[in-house]
Every structure is written in structure tokens, then in C-alpha cells.
Amino acid sequence: MFGVNCSENCSKNCRGPNNACNNVNGSCIFGCNDGYQGERCESSSLLGQSKKRAETNDIALLLKYLIAVTGLTFAACLLMATAYNTGGEEAGSEFMTNEEETAGNQLRIHLGDIPDYSEVKPNIDNGFKQEWISTKEQQTAPLLELVLASLKGNEQKQEEP
Structure with missing residues (x-):
């Protein structure tokens, strides 16, 4: 609460316990929640949202990379096992x-x-x-x-x- 006789509520976007703000001007004491900016944290911040998107994109890229590496490793192992089991011979040369x-x-x-x-x-x-x-x-x-x-x-x- 802030203002004359503490008649106004602090912004719900203020970070901290009970959305703490300055009792005179209403500025958020502990800063803004993610996605908000300004003295009273009343305007949305695209920077916070794009940062979250960037983190999500990084995780997705990492997962794609891990899946690709795992798939290639599995395929290589399968080819090596097949070559080992056939003795490196071509198909159709079972019997001499x-x-x-x-x-x-x-x-x-x-x-x-x-x-x-x-x-x-x-x-x-x-x-x-x-x-x-x-x-x-x-x-x-x-x-x-x-x-x-x-x-x-x-x-x-x-x-x-």
C-alpha cells in the first residue's frame, strides 16, 4: 500500500512478499516479476518473454542434437553387428x-x-x-x-x- 493514507495498492507485478512497494510513490522495492518493467512494474516486457523463448529454443535444439547423435550411434552399432554376424561376406555366399x-x-x-x-x-x-x-x-x-x-x-x- 502507498500514497496518502496508504489508499492505493502496490502493483501485483512487484516482486517480493506481498508485492512490496515504496509507501510514498509505489515503486516496487524488489523489482518486477518476469515479463514486467517500469517503476511500478505496470508495462509488459517483451525482453523477458523472448528470453524465456530463447531458453526454450536452446533446450529444444539440445534435445534434437542428442536424438540425432543417439540415432546415428545406434545405426552404426547395428551396421557393425550385422557385418560381424555375416563375417563381412556378401549375401548369397553362404556355401562354398x-x-x-x-x-x-x-x-x-x-x-x-x-x-x-x-x-x-x-x-x-x-x-x-x-x-x-x-x-x-x-x-x-x-x-x-x-x-x-x-x-x-x-x-x-x-x-x-
Whole structure:
């Protein structure tokens, strides 16, 4: 309250307890609430509103940036996991096929189910060395020789009347 006999109310836009103002001229003692300006805080301030909008825009921009970075990171991880699971091979190269044609018969051995592995062996010169061992060759070579020998044996039996 201010003025002669404190007959006037302080502005509702004065900051502080009970909208405190000077008892003589009504000026706000603790300043104005956000969005208001002037001695008695009676005119609106676009500066306060634009400041709030700027803060809101900054937060929105930050959220957009975080979403974009998260999305790109997820996509990169997904691509790397897919490449790792397929072994870097192109689609359609699931099976390698060795073909041997004998006496009108066709023999196919699918090597895609036999994995390669690596083995660490001691090396006298510099500690250990890693060697890639092809289990496909180790496991299929004796089988292939056995099948070919069997086919040759069948051919020889057919030739003997």
C-alpha cells in the first residue's frame, strides 16, 4: 500500500512478499516479476518473454542434437553387428561348393557349416604368433579323398564283367 493514507495498492507485478512497494510513490522495492518493467512494474516486457523463448529454443535444439547423435550411434552399432554376424561376406555366399564330376555323377560338398578358427602357437623368436587354421580343408580333404576313392572303386567294378 502507498500514497496518502496508504489508499492505493502496490502493483501485483512487484516482486517480493506481498508485492512490496515504496509507501510514498509505489515503486516496487524488489523489482518486477518476469515479463514486467517500469517503476511500478505496470508495462509488459517483451525482453523477458523472448528470453524465456530463447531458453526454450536452446533446450529444444539440445534435445534434437542428442536424438540425432543417439540415432546415428545406434545405426552404426547395428551396421557393425550385422557385418560381424555375416563375417563381412556378401549375401548369397553362404556355401562354398567343390564339385567333382565322375561317371555322370555330381558330388557336392558344402563347406559353409564348417567354421575356420585361429590358433595361437609358441614362436621361439618373439613369443607367440597367431595362425589361421582352415578346418574346412582339414576336415573335408580326407572325406573328399575317401569319396573319390570309393567312386573310382565303383568304376573299376563296373568295368570288370
